[in-house]
Amino acid sequence: MRILYVVGTRPNFVKTAPVIAAMRSRLPDGHHVIVHTGQHYDRAMSEVFFEELGVPAPDHMLEVGSGTHAQQTARTMERLEPVIENEKPDLLVVPGDVNSTLAAVLTAVKMGLPVAHVESGLRSFDLSMPEEVNRIVADRFGSHLFLHSEEAIGNLRAEGIGPERMHFVGNTMIDTLVALEDRIAAAGTAAKLDLSPGSYLLVTLHRPALVDGPLLAETIAQLSHLAQRMPVVFPLHPRTRKMMATLGIEAPEGLTLTEPFGYLDFLSLLTDAKAVLTDSGGIQEETTYLGVPCFTLRANTERPVTVELGTNTLLGLDPAAIAEIPATLASRPAAPHEPPPLWDGHAAERIADILSPPDPELLTA
Numbered sequence: 001m002r003i004l005y006v007v008g009t010r011p012n013f014v015k016t017a018p019v020i021a022a023m024r025s026r027l028p029d030g031h032h033v034i035v036h037t038g039q040h041y042d043r044a045m046s047e048v049f050f051e052e053l054g055v056p057a058p059d060h061m062l063e064v065g066s067g068t069h070a071q072q073t074a075r076t077m078e079r080l081e082p083v084i085e086n087e088k089p090d091l092l093v094v095p096g097d098v099n100s101t102l103a104a105v106l107t108a109v110k111m112g113l114p115v116a117h118v119e120s121g122l123r124s125f126d127l128s129m130p131e132e133v134n135r136i137v138a139d140r141f142g143s144h145l146f147l148h149s150e151e152a153i154g155n156l157r158a159e160g161i162g163p164e165r166m167h168f169v170g171n172t173m174i175d176t177l178v179a180l181e182d183r184i185a186a187a188g189t190a191a192k193l194d195l196s197p198g199s200y201l202l203v204t205l206h207r208p209a210l211v212d213g214p215l216l217a218e219t220i221a222q223l224s225h226l227a228q229r230m231p232v233v234f235p236l237h238p239r240t241r242k243m244m245a246t247l248g249i250e251a252p253e254g255l256t257l258t259e260p261f262g263y264l265d266f267l268s269l270l271t272d273a274k275a276v277l278t279d280s281g282g283i284q285e286e287t288t289y290l291g292v293p294c295f296t297l298r299a300n301t302e303r304p305v306t307v308e309l310g311t312n313t314l315l316g317l318d319p320a321a322i323a324e325i326p327a328t329l330a331s332r333p334a335a336p337h338e339p340p341p342l343w344d345g346h347a348a349e350r351i352a353d354i355l356s357p358p359d360p361e362l363l364t365a
């Protein structure tokens with residue numbers, strides 16, 4: 001069996017690493033080809049993740065880089081097509097909802113290549129989010145849809161997708177967390193930043209709706225105010241750093257603004273945080289698994305399970321709501337928490353079971 005895995009952005013690497021590992025272990029004689037589109041290309045956004053997650057070096061680097069949505073998608077399609085032509089895979093595996101995902105799915109489906117979509121069925125019902133468009137296309141054309149939460153079943157059914165394509169397997173991002181738990185615990189990143197565990201707010205913000213306009217300055221002002229009450233650590237995504245420069249927003253005193261962290265350092269900081277403020281999808285999930293209070297600065301979430309079963313509070317797309325965080329934390333009882341169903345570290349094995357069922361002879365041997 002020849003399988004092509006397409007990844008392009010930081011969260012893609014985290015979601016796909018366990019799938020590649022499970023498939024390689026299941027099919028040691030298979031041909032496993034990794035394509036990195038290059039949507040993310042800074043060392044801190046890309047290489048570090050391959051090293052830390054133990055993903056083999058990509059077989060193909062498409063180096064599409066940044067651009068408008070059309071440029072990024074078109075460049076990826078143009079460069080991926082000859083790779084598929086030459087590699088002649090039986091299946092393309094792609095995670096998530098980024099532009100690399102959209103481009104990979106469109107290229108594959110036009111070439112008659114089946115697509116397995118990891119993290120299928122999430123919906124924010126907000127078509128102004130580029131990711132929502134990407135998700136809908138990936139699920140419309142995917143042949144194997146791997147779901148990580150139960151609400152995805154209803155979302156896909158409502159779009160006329162039949163149950164034969166849906167597989168509720170759990171969350172591969174949590175597989176990575178579980179696999180690296182010991183190394184995360186040993187990283188001790190808070191101490192390296194002179195922070196006491198359980199004392200600080202960890203912030204990540206990068207969505208265009210928040211950072212590409214006037215809300216960014218308001219958010220930084222609110223964070224600066226909050227920093228008088230608790231330490232605030234804010235690793236800057238390149239988009240956010242660029243927008244701060246473009247909009248002339250100075251780094252205020254009291255906020256610890258840093259470069260992006262690698263996976264182990266970031267998860268160490270996340271584990272030890274008093275709370276997290278984010279607009280990232282993956283971080284809503286990781287905090288849910290870890291039981292760390294999470295505040296999401298967005299109007300909606302495509303991950304309602306993190307609000308219903310997890311520790312996530314949806315603040316709305318309103319920087320003023322940041323001021324409520326200390327009071328909410330003080331009044332909230334420490335709820336016992338249990339991760340959502342199948343967020344147990346074994347999702348990728350379930351995917352491998354479906355894509356390549358275990359040999360019954362080996363099982364009885």
Ligand code: UD1
Binds near residue numbers: 238
């Ligand atoms: C992309 C995804 C988003 C995901 C995020 C994770 C889309 C539409 N968006 O957003 O869903 O949550 O990745 O991080 O696919 N840049 C660098 N170095 C890099 C990468 C980007 O400097 O390695 C800068 C460039 O100025 C670029 C900007 O960041 O223009 C935005 O990058 P892009 O890949 O377009 O989208 P993200 O905001 O990273």
